[in-house]
Amino acid sequence: MDKPLRRLFLFFVLLFVALILQLTYVQVWAASDLKTNPANTRAVEEEMKIERGVIVSADGVELAVNRQDGEYYLREYPQGGLTSPWMGYNSLRYGRAGVERVYNQELSGESGLLGITSYWDELLGKTHRGADLKLTVDMKVQRAAVEALGERKGAVVALDPRTGAILAMTSYPRYDPNRLEGIWKDINSDPGKPLLNRVTQGLYPPGSVFKTIVAAAALETETVTTATRFDDTGSVTAGGFVVNNYGGTAYGEHDFAKAFASSINTTFAKVGVSLGAETLAAYARDFGFGESPPWPLGGAVSLFPDSSDMDKAHLAQASYGQGEILATPLLMALATSAIANAGDIMKPYLVAQVLDYHGDILDETAPGVWLRPISAETAATMTDLMVEVVTNGTGTRAALSGVQVAGKTGTAEVADDEPHAWFAGFAPAGDPQVLVVVLVENAGTGGSVAAPIARRVIAAALGL
Amino acid sequence: MSVRNRELVFLVPALVLTTVGFALVYTQKATVLTWTSLTYGGLFIVLFLIAHAGVRVLASRADPYLLPVTALLSTLGLVVLYRLDEDLALKQAMWLVVGLAAFLLVLVLVRDLEWLSKYRYVIGGLGVLLLLLTAVFGREIYGARLWVRLGPVSFQPGEFGKILLVVFFAAYLVDMREVLTVSTRRVLGVPLPPLRYLAPLLGIWALSMALMIFMKDLGTSLLFFGALLALLYVATGRFFYVLVGLVLFIVGAVGLYFLFPHVQTRVDIWLDPWADPSGRGYQIVQSLFALAEGGLFGRGLGRGYLILPSGSTIIPNLETDFIFSAIGEELGLAGAVGIILLYLIFVYRGCRVAVRSRDDFTRLLAVGLTSIFALQAFLIMGGVIKLIPLTGITLPFVSYGGSSIVANFALLGLLLRASDKAD
Numbered sequence: 001m002d003k004p005l006r007r008l009f010l011f012f013v014l015l016f017v018a019l020i021l022q023l024t025y026v027q028v029w030a031a032s033d034l035k036t037n038p039a040n041t042r043a044v045e046e047e048m049k050i051e052r053g054v055i056v057s058a059d060g061v062e063l064a065v066n067r068q069d070g071e072y073y074l075r076e077y078p079q080g081g082l083t084s085p086w087m088g089y090n091s092l093r094y095g096r097a098g099v100e101r102v103y104n105q106e107l108s109g110e111s112g113l114l115g116i117t118s119y120w121d122e123l124l125g126k127t128h129r130g131a132d133l134k135l136t137v138d139m140k141v142q143r144a145a146v147e148a149l150g151e152r153k154g155a156v157v158a159l160d161p162r163t164g165a166i167l168a169m170t171s172y173p174r175y176d177p178n179r180l181e182g183i184w185k186d187i188n189s190d191p192g193k194p195l196l197n198r199v200t201q202g203l204y205p206p207g208s209v210f211k212t213i214v215a216a217a218a219l220e221t222e223t224v225t226t227a228t229r230f231d232d233t234g235s236v237t238a239g240g241f242v243v244n245n246y247g248g249t250a251y252g253e254h255d256f257a258k259a260f261a262s263s264i265n266t267t268f269a270k271v272g273v274s275l276g277a278e279t280l281a282a283y284a285r286d287f288g289f290g291e292s293p294p295w296p297l298g299g300a301v302s303l304f305p306d307s308s309d310m311d312k313a314h315l316a317q318a319s320y321g322q323g324e325i326l327a328t329p330l331l332m333a334l335a336t337s338a339i340a341n342a343g344d345i346m347k348p349y350l351v352a353q354v355l356d357y358h359g360d361i362l363d364e365t366a367p368g369v370w371l372r373p374i375s376a377e378t379a380a381t382m383t384d385l386m387v388e389v390v391t392n393g394t395g396t397r398a399a400l401s402g403v404q405v406a407g408k409t410g411t412a413e414v415a416d417d418e419p420h421a422w423f424a425g426f427a428p429a430g431d432p433q434v435l436v437v438v439l440v441e442n443a444g445t446g447g448s449v450a451a452p453i454a455r456r457v458i459a460a461a462l463g464l
Numbered sequence: 465m466s467v468r469n470r471e472l473v474f475l476v477p478a479l480v481l482t483t484v485g486f487a488l489v490y491t492q493k494a495t496v497l498t499w500t501s502l503t504y505g506g507l508f509i510v511l512f513l514i515a516h517a518g519v520r521v522l523a524s525r526a527d528p529y530l531l532p533v534t535a536l537l538s539t540l541g542l543v544v545l546y547r548l549d550e551d552l553a554l555k556q557a558m559w560l561v562v563g564l565a566a567f568l569l570v571l572v573l574v575r576d577l578e579w580l581s582k583y584r585y586v587i588g589g590l591g592v593l594l595l596l597l598t599a600v601f602g603r604e605i606y607g608a609r610l611w612v613r614l615g616p617v618s619f620q621p622g623e624f625g626k627i628l629l630v631v632f633f634a635a636y637l638v639d640m641r642e643v644l645t646v647s648t649r650r651v652l653g654v655p656l657p658p659l660r661y662l663a664p665l666l667g668i669w670a671l672s673m674a675l676m677i678f679m680k681d682l683g684t685s686l687l688f689f690g691a692l693l694a695l696l697y698v699a700t701g702r703f704f705y706v707l708v709g710l711v712l713f714i715v716g717a718v719g720l721y722f723l724f725p726h727v728q729t730r731v732d733i734w735l736d737p738w739a740d741p742s743g744r745g746y747q748i749v750q751s752l753f754a755l756a757e758g759g760l761f762g763r764g765l766g767r768g769y770l771i772l773p774s775g776s777t778i779i780p781n782l783e784t785d786f787i788f789s790a791i792g793e794e795l796g797l798a799g800a801v802g803i804i805l806l807y808l809i810f811v812y813r814g815c816r817v818a819v820r821s822r823d824d825f826t827r828l829l830a831v832g833l834t835s836i837f838a839l840q841a842f843l844i845m846g847g848v849i850k851l852i853p854l855t856g857i858t859l860p861f862v863s864y865g866g867s868s869i870v871a872n873f874a875l876l877g878l879l880l881r882a883s884d885k886a887d
Contacts, residue, residue: 002819003701004697004698004701005698005815005818005819005831007697008694008697008698008815008831008835009811009812009815012808012811012815012835012838012842013808015838015842015846016804016805016807016808016811016842018846018851019804019842019845019846019849019851020801020804022846022849022850022851023755023792023797023800023801023804023849024797026752026755026756026849026850027755027756027758027759027760027792027796027797027800028759028760028797030752030756031755031756031757031759032756034752034753034755034756035753035756035757037741037753039738039741039742039749039753040753040756042753042757042769045769046769
């Protein structure tokens with residue numbers, strides 16, 4: 001070739017080499033980043049071709065099923081918003097959330113559990129199918145929780161304190177997972193945050209439900225006994241901060257059991273100060289503050305301030321659950337379960353069994369102890385104190401006939417708004433089978449708002 | 465072995481490969497292989513054997529590799545189209561028949577290249593007329609004015625116009641060669657021709673700018689300018705022209721970038737498609753996703769995610785501009801590089817035709833046609849893999865489109881005629 005022609009040809013070669021290099025970059029080097037790019041719905045699309053596992057409740061109600069459309073399986077949720085806060089969704093367009101996201105490997109049949117069967121199935125040309133999930137949720141309890149909460153911003157969680165199995169979990173506002181296309185924009189911009197599961201992700205000042213932890217710590221360390229006498233004038237000053245009782249009541253002379261039953265802030269401020277910041281922080285940690293919930297579904301970490309940062313005023317406020325403490329309803333349920341379960345906090349779980357399509361069990365969740373914050377004796381004493389709350393104290397509206405309910409109310413004050421209403425309780429007190437935590441945002445006192453909701457959920461769980 | 469027998473030897477495996485491709489796609493679609501799935505392959509074996517026989521009679525000494533490469537490219541395109549949409553494949557198959565007819569017609573009509581050289585002004589005028597026709601009667605599709613409706617069929621006169629203009633320019637440069645290489649002055653050691661001889665260069669520049677301004681056709685404009693610049697360089701051997709041409713083009717391009725929003729959009733999308741991956745950047749982003757999915761060896765013919773549940777393709781214009789992305793997903797890097805190498809073989813053979821040519825006109829004609837072909841393949845492949853900003857042109861022989869197929873077969877005819885004359 002003569003010079004110009006040779007150069008021209010080399011130029012073309014250069015262009016084509018550039019093509020090959022860029023192509024190699026895109027198809028090999030950058031491929032994994034491109035595949036996981038949030039704008040890339042191909043992976044979801046691929047899995048939409050797999051018959052996804054069905055999700056059923058403990059009492060056999062179908063919660064997530066498939067509708068076949070051509071070569072795709074579209075997900076449907078027969079219970080709609082009833083289960084959406086934790087079920088999440090599986091959508092070609094919006095990806096996944098909740099149980100659908102966390103258990104995607106099992107549901108889509110990618111998990112090692114199904115490895116051998118799906119390999120043979122593939123060889124035999126059988127379409128591969130995801131594994132089914134059987135949950136711990138009991139739809140009777142779930143429905144009761146949803147109906148009792150009604151259209152009030154808040155959260156309800158019910159669990160079996162003996163095992164940690166979640167019986168019900170709801171959050172309001174919610175969304176209908178069957179209509180994501182129509183509501184996606186709205187639910188993302190809604191200031192009420194319907195996509196948030198308030199049970200696991202909502203962080204609130206716990207108010208007086210935190211007194212169960214303070215009381216348990218005080219009893220366990222023998223700082224007080226149930227009979228220790230206190231005198232209340234309606235207010236007490238700690239580190240320059242004036243502590244008042246809710247509603248400004250002065251209770252006069254009383255013992256510790258009465259202070260717990262009537263939720264006397266001044267007395268708890270005194271108890272907290274004598275416990276000391278370090279001890280209280282240590283117990284908060286023992287009850288699960290500062291730790292991620294021990295289950296795959298995740299959730300926010302509940303916060304108790306560092307003891308070195310706490311002066312007397314903060315310590316006094318922390319003693320009745322105010323100040324810088326933030327807790328999720330789930331953590332309050334777990335913390336309270338130590339009392340219901342003789343001092344042991346069981347790991348929570350939502351999925352009881354993973355089953356293949358023949359109904360054979362591939363995996364089963366075995367209950368396990370998460371934390372052991374207090375002794376069985378302290379737990380028993382605390383139970384008596386909590387029974388007193390429901391029989392004679394602030395929580396009488398949680399009482400049920402024929403069953404002894406133990407509980408603690410909370411009325412967490414927030415700036416410039418109505419307080420958050422809390423209730424944490426369990427029943428039967430002598431043989432706890434269900435534990436319920438209720439939180440209603442900016443709704444009033446725990447005794448008047450949250451306790452009646454808990455009562456209905458406990459009744460449903462015990463079949464009353 | 466004689467050149468024609470060599471052509472036959474290469475043609476047969478190319479077509480057998482295609483038949484296997486059809487069978488593969490068919491089994492993906494229907495799970496059972498029937499004889500009808502093989503008829504496509506059979507049909508094209510017959511068609512290309514007819515073309516081969518035509519070459520034997522009409523241009524017996526022509527290059528033996530160009531036709532097999534073309535056969536492989538065009539039937540591979542057909543397999544991919546068949547996989548996307550059977551109706552589209554059927555139409556494309558008919559266009560292939562028309563294209564092969566045009567190819568043989570070119571070989572029959574253009575027995576002598578001198579004839580083309582002689583009527584260069586008529587040809588050049590016709591080329592400009594075709595482009596003007598588009599500018600005046602054209603309908604705007606996808607932001608570019610490329611289509612002219614002629615009764616029931618729409619066609620893109622630009623596809624033919626650019627070939628005619630290359631023919632004209634090759635002939636014109638043979639005349640001008642002497643004058644253009646005369647240098648009277650030297651500036652910094654670079655021989656400079658008299659300034660008035662820059663006229664042809666300015667002419668090309670003006671034409672390509674006009675293409676961009678009036679037809680909003682970035683692709684053809686760039687193609688055109690690049691090919692004619694290559695011609696000018698090979699004709700004169702002066703790198704100086706390339707330099708001036710590039711400066712002119714950059715000035716023009718920058719000017720257009722600021723003047724025309726559609727040019728700006730194209731460049732912005734290229735620079736950062738991720739700014740709006742579901743809107744303006746959608747097409748290129750989806751193309752990259754498709755390529756990434758393909759990986760080294762691809763997902764297999766018929767197994768890529770190309771069609772949405774709604775029935776439309778996930779990448780808009782997949783069958784035309786973005787067919788290379790479909791190939792990248794289903795045949796992987798291996799298949800895509802294979803395609804690139806096929807184009808490179810074509811370009812190499814094209815350059816060889818130019819080298820071996822006995823007269824200037826044949827030489828320049830081969831260079832011009834090869835350049836147009838090479839640049840078109842580069843621009844669209846580079847565009848869909850985000851190497852360069854996207855310009856909406858077809859991938860020669862592979863993309864769906866009648867005008868493109870027929871025009872490229874005509875180009876192949878001219879190139880074979882040139883090579884027949886050369887050796």
